[in-house]
Amino acid sequence: MKFGFIVHPFNISQLRAFAMNTGFLESVGRPDRMFKVFLDENRHVLDSADSEALRGSRESSSLPVHVFERVVSASGRSTSGIIVAVPLLPDEILNDQKRAVAMVAEACRHCAEWGADVVGLGAYTAIIGSRGEKVGQLSPVPVTTGNSYTVWSAVAGLESVLGRIGVALEGIAVVVGYQGSIGLAISKMLARKGVNLVLVGRGSGRLIPQSLAEVVQQTGIQVETCNSVEEGVGRSRIVVSATSSGQVIRQEWLLPGSVVFDVAQPRDVIGRAPERPDVLIIDGGLAEFPEGTTSSLMSLWTHNSIFGCLAETMILALEDRPEPFSIGRELSLEKIKQIGRLGEEHGFGARNFLSFGVPVRRGDFTRRRKWEFRRSPNGDDFLVSARSALNASGNDVYRRYRNYMDPFVASVLNSLDLEKNYVKAEGVFVWDENGDRYLDFASGFGAVNTGHNHPRVIEAVTAVMNGKLPNFLKPSVGQLTTALAETLAHIAPGDLDTSFFGNSGAEANEGALKLARLSTGRRRLLHAEGSFHGKTFGALSVTDNRRFRSPFRPLLHGCRSVPFGALDALESALSTRDVAAFIVEPVQGEGGVVVPPKDYLSGAKALCARYGTLLIADEVQTGFGRTGAMFASEHSGVEPDIMTVAKTLSGGLIPIGAFVTKSDIWDEAFGNFDTYNTHTSTFGGNNLAAAAGLAAIEVIREEGLVGNAADLGRYFLGELEELKRNHRVVRDVRGMGLMIGIEFEDFLGRTIESPAAKEFLSYLGRDVAEKLAGLSASIVATVFIMAELLNTYRLITHFTLHRGLTLRVQPPLTVTKDEVDYFVESLDKLCERLSVVAGMCEELDSAGWSR
Numbered sequence: 001m002k003f004g005f006i007v008h009p010f011n012i013s014q015l016r017a018f019a020m021n022t023g024f025l026e027s028v029g030r031p032d033r034m035f036k037v038f039l040d041e042n043r044h045v046l047d048s049a050d051s052e053a054l055r056g057s058r059e060s061s062s063l064p065v066h067v068f069e070r071v072v073s074a075s076g077r078s079t080s081g082i083i084v085a086v087p088l089l090p091d092e093i094l095n096d097q098k099r100a101v102a103m104v105a106e107a108c109r110h111c112a113e114w115g116a117d118v119v120g121l122g123a124y125t126a127i128i129g130s131r132g133e134k135v136g137q138l139s140p141v142p143v144t145t146g147n148s149y150t151v152w153s154a155v156a157g158l159e160s161v162l163g164r165i166g167v168a169l170e171g172i173a174v175v176v177g178y179q180g181s182i183g184l185a186i187s188k189m190l191a192r193k194g195v196n197l198v199l200v201g202r203g204s205g206r207l208i209p210q211s212l213a214e215v216v217q218q219t220g221i222q223v224e225t226c227n228s229v230e231e232g233v234g235r236s237r238i239v240v241s242a243t244s245s246g247q248v249i250r251q252e253w254l255l256p257g258s259v260v261f262d263v264a265q266p267r268d269v270i271g272r273a274p275e276r277p278d279v280l281i282i283d284g285g286l287a288e289f290p291e292g293t294t295s296s297l298m299s300l301w302t303h304n305s306i307f308g309c310l311a312e313t314m315i316l317a318l319e320d321r322p323e324p325f326s327i328g329r330e331l332s333l334e335k336i337k338q339i340g341r342l343g344e345e346h347g348f349g350a351r352n353f354l355s356f357g358v359p360v361r362r363g364d365f366t367r368r369r370k371w372e373f374r375r376s377p378n379g380d381d382f383l384v385s386a387r388s389a390l391n392a393s394g395n396d397v398y399r400r401y402r403n404y405m406d407p408f409v410a411s412v413l414n415s416l417d418l419e420k421n422y423v424k425a426e427g428v429f430v431w432d433e434n435g436d437r438y439l440d441f442a443s444g445f446g447a448v449n450t451g452h453n454h455p456r457v458i459e460a461v462t463a464v465m466n467g468k469l470p471n472f473l474k475p476s477v478g479q480l481t482t483a484l485a486e487t488l489a490h491i492a493p494g495d496l497d498t499s500f501f502g503n504s505g506a507e508a509n510e511g512a513l514k515l516a517r518l519s520t521g522r523r524r525l526l527h528a529e530g531s532f533h534g535k536t537f538g539a540l541s542v543t544d545n546r547r548f549r550s551p552f553r554p555l556l557h558g559c560r561s562v563p564f565g566a567l568d569a570l571e572s573a574l575s576t577r578d579v580a581a582f583i584v585e586p587v588q589g590e591g592g593v594v595v596p597p598k599d600y601l602s603g604a605k606a607l608c609a610r611y612g613t614l615l616i617a618d619e620v621q622t623g624f625g626r627t628g629a630m631f632a633s634e635h636s637g638v639e640p641d642i643m644t645v646a647k648t649l650s651g652g653l654i655p656i657g658a659f660v661t662k663s664d665i666w667d668e669a670f671g672n673f674d675t676y677n678t679h680t681s682t683f684g685g686n687n688l689a690a691a692a693g694l695a696a697i698e699v700i701r702e703e704g705l706v707g708n709a710a711d712l713g714r715y716f717l718g719e720l721e722e723l724k725r726n727h728r729v730v731r732d733v734r735g736m737g738l739m740i741g742i743e744f745e746d747f748l749g750r751t752i753e754s755p756a757a758k759e760f761l762s763y764l765g766r767d768v769a770e771k772l773a774g775l776s777a778s779i780v781a782t783v784f785i786m787a788e789l790l791n792t793y794r795l796i797t798h799f800t801l802h803r804g805l806t807l808r809v810q811p812p813l814t815v816t817k818d819e820v821d822y823f824v825e826s827l828d829k830l831c832e833r834l835s836v837v838a839g840m841c842e843e844l845d846s847a848g849w850s851r
């Protein structure tokens with residue numbers, strides 16, 4: 001079913017703008033026949049600045065504005081419609097209603113001829129002729145004023161905005177313009193919610209309309225009427241305004257902290273922009289398009305928002321209901337709720353709010369919320385207790401993430417359906433709030449080798465807490481901290497025996513780099529191409545990723561990269577004998593799980609020794625059994641000069657990082673009055689974290705997790721290699737132990753980046769296109785794979801940071817063969833489906849789509 005919608009200009013310049021759309025349509029190569037006629041007839045007038053001439057030229061024509069190509073609702077239904085402008089200004093409509101009704105009816109016929117089955121009346125066209133009744137009698141198809149949805153969206157929007165700033169919808173609300181059909185219905189809805197009302201109306205007939213009086217009586221709320229707007233808005237901070245005249249509220253009259261929902265067109269609040277930081281003035285009664293709506297003139301609708309009355313018309317068309325849904329002054333509250341619910345089902349909604357036509361920013365809401373917090377006699381109500389946070393719903397979690405952390409990442413997670421609220425984790429398993437169980441094959445990038453919440457780790461940490469041991473006490477050192485240092489001295493390769501504790505992998509590497517400079521007296525630092533050592537300034541300076549580095553230049557001076565795996569290049573870089581350290585991952589993690597040639601690490605160590613450079617082995621990701629040895633350096637019998645660890649040293653519970661070095665190097669660097677204390681960390685190695693680390697090491701050894709990683713890793717790789725042979729979309733499988741990378745073919749690459757694909761994306765709707773535009777093909781493919789594994793097979797995975805097409809696969813080392821088999825089977829099924837997509841891409845490519 002199709003719809004029509006009648007609009008009209010509010011002023012001469014809008015009238016001209018409507019007409020100019022004709023030119024726009026022409027310029028995008030879609031001239032509309034009816035438009036053309038109008039344009040030809042009126043070009044001389046439109047070009048003239050003479051408003052009288054403009055008025056005189058519009059005796060009876062209605063102006064088709066444009067056709068919505070498609071409205072696709074969230075429930076998958078679709079409709080299309082035409083917008084027709086009646087060339088009358090508001091005063092013309094109100095002053096000669098008879099003529100206006102005739103013209104609006106004419107416009108309805110125009111819509112019907114085009115194929116519309118229902119027509120919505122916008123703005124003043126909905127007021128005349130007993131609010132749609134007369135036009136309805138003359139129109140060949142049913143008409144609606146669309147006011148029910150406007151009312152619903154004003155009230156729902158008000159509740160949502162108040163919720164965002166922490167104000168309850170209670171006490172008193174002011175309704176300005178309560179005698180109009182929208183104001184009246186809003187008053188009734190607020191009354192039903194138990195809110196007392198101050199009703200402001202022209203000449204205020206102390207008379208309250210009968211239907212409202214009935215609701216007031218039923219609910220027992222307090223009502224006052226008032227004919228001064230200034231006095232009225234001074235009675236409450238909650239104001240809804242819906243007059244038909246507009247321009248009645250001065251911003252200075254508003255109480256501090258007011259929230260005004262301005263539903264009127266033209267606006268009731270005077271001014272061009274909000275003038276007070278403590279007041280929120282929201283354009284009320286609007287709706288957003290469902291995602292996927294396309295229109296050649298989408299840009300005409302500010303920020304995807306449309307008037308509620310247009311939304312109602314679209315909803316009726318989507319529902320196949322050619323009805324005079326909202327007609328007359330008295331709107332049914334039941335119908336208002338019904339249209340609101342239908343709107344939600346179809347994906348309409350007030351997600352983003354506008355103020356004077358400009359989106360209200362995140363900061364505007366948070367500033368208002370802080371304003372409330374600071375003034376609240378009981379500000380603690382605003383603070384979230386740990387106990388309530390523990391039971392937060394996914395909605396709350398992601399609302400907070402969006403509002404107070406990272407809205408961009410939140411929206412990406414949301415659009416890819418990766419926005420899960422995990423509430424419980426045990427071993428390899430994780431549960432979300434719906435009780436769905438997932439297998440974690442990402443392991444916090446190696447932070448939970450012992451599985452989530454291992455009982456031994458919990459027990460160790462709990463014992464420290466129950467014993468009320470001091471955790472941060474200076475100058476002093478913890479019992480568990482020193483014990484962890486001793487344990488690390490025993491398990492670390494070669495003569496490594498001295499530990500320094502920080503709180504993360506990056507911090508461990510910062511310390512290691514400083515130690516190397518201090519103990520060698522040299523400045524330069526070498527790292528490998530494709531390396532990842534963390535994102536703090538020092539660690540970032542030896543991390544090889546342009547996107548991570550370039551916004552933060554200049555980085556540390558004297559850092560340079562050499563190809564990973566190439567000893568001759570390393571030698572020539574070291575031969576200048578001024579390099580303090582070569583920092584390297586025994587197996588590169590974020591670089592895409594890259595295992596170097598067999599003799600690389602031992603060769604690198606020998607070269608470092610020859611040229612007086614320290615070898616720093618970054619075992620942050622490879623450490624603690626991940627690759628099938630306690631530390632990956634052991635595979636090649638290498639003893640680094642400094643080893644950095646983190647991740648699983650936390651027992652998967654409490655952050656900690658460390659560098660471990662030889663006593664000589666430590667003493668050389670920090671063993672004197674000048675340099676001692678030149679590298680410290682307040683929290684580093686606290687008792688709680690150290691207890692978790694000690695327990696994790698115990699678990700790894702006692703449960704034979706190193707052996708499990710080696711054996712199961714070998715089996716897993718073998719199975720994946722088999723899978724690779726069966727599926728063209730798998731380009732490579734690499735790894736060591738349970739540190740595995742699966743690299744996919746770039747099957748989307750040429751196709752998704754082609755001009756044809758971009759054109760196609762633009763048809764999916766602006767939102768989708770914008771979200772996808774910034775993502776490269778490799779990320780799209782891998783993220784799609786991640787999302788599929790998560791949502792279809794309940795497997796948590798993640799791509800590697802530098803190589804988007806490589807999926808890292810690293811389950812906790814407690815994983816079993818059955819779980820590995822399940823992963824392989826699931827991936828097999830997914831690859832089957834990916835091959836279909838890849839085949840389609842190939843076909844498109846060969847058909848010239850990519851060119």
Ligand code: PMP
Pocket residue numbers: 445503504505506507509532533534535585589590618619620621622646647
């Ligand atoms: N080094 C390596 C090898 C890593 O994989 C990582 C984290 N992925 C880091 C350092 C940085 O660790 P963190 O995030 O704890 O700073």
